[in-house]
Amino acid sequence: MDAVFAAFPTYLSGFAVTLQLTAWSAAIAMALGLVVAALRVSPLRPFRFFAAAYVEVLRNMPLTLIFFFAVFVLPQFGVIPPLGFWTAVLCLSTYTSAFVAEAVRSGINSVGVGQAEAARAIGLTFGQTLGEVVLPQAVRTVVPPLINVFIALAKNTSVAAGFAVVELTAAGRRLSQGNPSDTILLLVGVVVFYLLITIPMGVIAGAVERKVAFSR
């Protein structure tokens, strides 16, 4: 037990790195995902096709493979990504952006066609239709799955442990390799820190879902 208390500073610094990875990747993935989602619902076929391919490829590729590309393959071509933290942010946000795009797209498509038709029938412009009618309804459907995407992102940051970033999982591995007698307790401590992120986010997602639930 003492080993766990002694390890507290290590936990905290790992926890901080995990939180920073999650926050940066979430912000970048959100921006990138919105662009891809916009391309995916655009009236122009090539853009739709490009965005669909982007989403489909990234969603079916293991995150580890993307890390592998950034860490071992890119340097072969003189592109040396900044090591560690920012490489991890790059990989995590690229990977997550596909899931964000998919969540946003299905949210937009979940709005009834009649809503937009009615908006156009009373003479609203495209911007008004989008801003006043479609998006407010889409946001309600999008938020809970989006939170789930970010919960998955928080857990996925652990993959960075395999690529020279000392976040929570890597910290746990180091600690337990240093104190072989307390391995179980030390790793349980890491579990607790992950649950500190994922369970509150899950509760928020559930609450939002109940709050905005409405029938169409």
Place this chain on the structure above:
Amino acid sequence: MTSVLYDAPGPVARRRERWGSVIGSVVVLVLLAVGAVAAARNGVFDADRWDVLYDPPKQTAADVWRSLLVTGLGATLRAAALAAPLALALGVALAVWRSTRLRALRIPAVGVIELFRGVPVLLMMFFALLALKLSSFEAVVFGLVVYNMAIVAEILRAGLAALPKGQAEAAYALGLSRPQTLFTILLPQAVRLMMPSLVAQMVVLLKDSSLGFIVGYQELLKVIQNNSYFYGNNYAFALFTVGTVVYLTVNLSLSWFARWLARRTSAQGNPEAVAEAAQRPGTGPGADAGARPV
């Protein structure tokens, strides 16, 4: 394209869209070409970066492909093939446990599900490796099983909740016991209803088996790395490309299978319609399925 955002285009809009499509294609193609030229300038397409796939320096091409597809992909599939049925079986067991009527009995199941859902798979693999002293193969399988069984249990819970109440009521009215109702009436329907989600989850499981790379299991990605150390790092891109194509082929076929299943299921009563019908008394499972646009 009929979409919530646009009216069906008229002749002018169609002409404008055609021009837009042409310009858009040109933009996309130019961007790809610029990328390709930049890559070529860096020597990405030089033969000495690719000949490992057809004429490797120290061995025969058959050796390379055997190590990639038999050893590498084989190990990936072996871990997934062992973990998937275990996760499904334990997931069903958890879902059954979670649906018991006694609150005190249900709470541990909820705890197990929430615990394993909230923890990264990689951490569970490290736990198996370092704390339980399992081999790296067992650790990979352990991590995949405990995580996915929790997700499968959640999927099945949603499926059970989406069934119309009348199903259970009719079963009880016939005099079936609770276990009989659950196992012969409710679970089979829930499994069928959620089949697309279950298959999609198996794609996730297969993808996550690549975490074996980090815990030292010799799966596809690790074999790729070993090969690129053995033959030289200049082959990293070629080998990586093979890995990507293999993963995409396997996962996309599974994903398309899931989508095909979803379409097939929705023809007989789509999950959303069933879920909605479940909330209204007096309507059966696909009662209004045909009426709703999917």
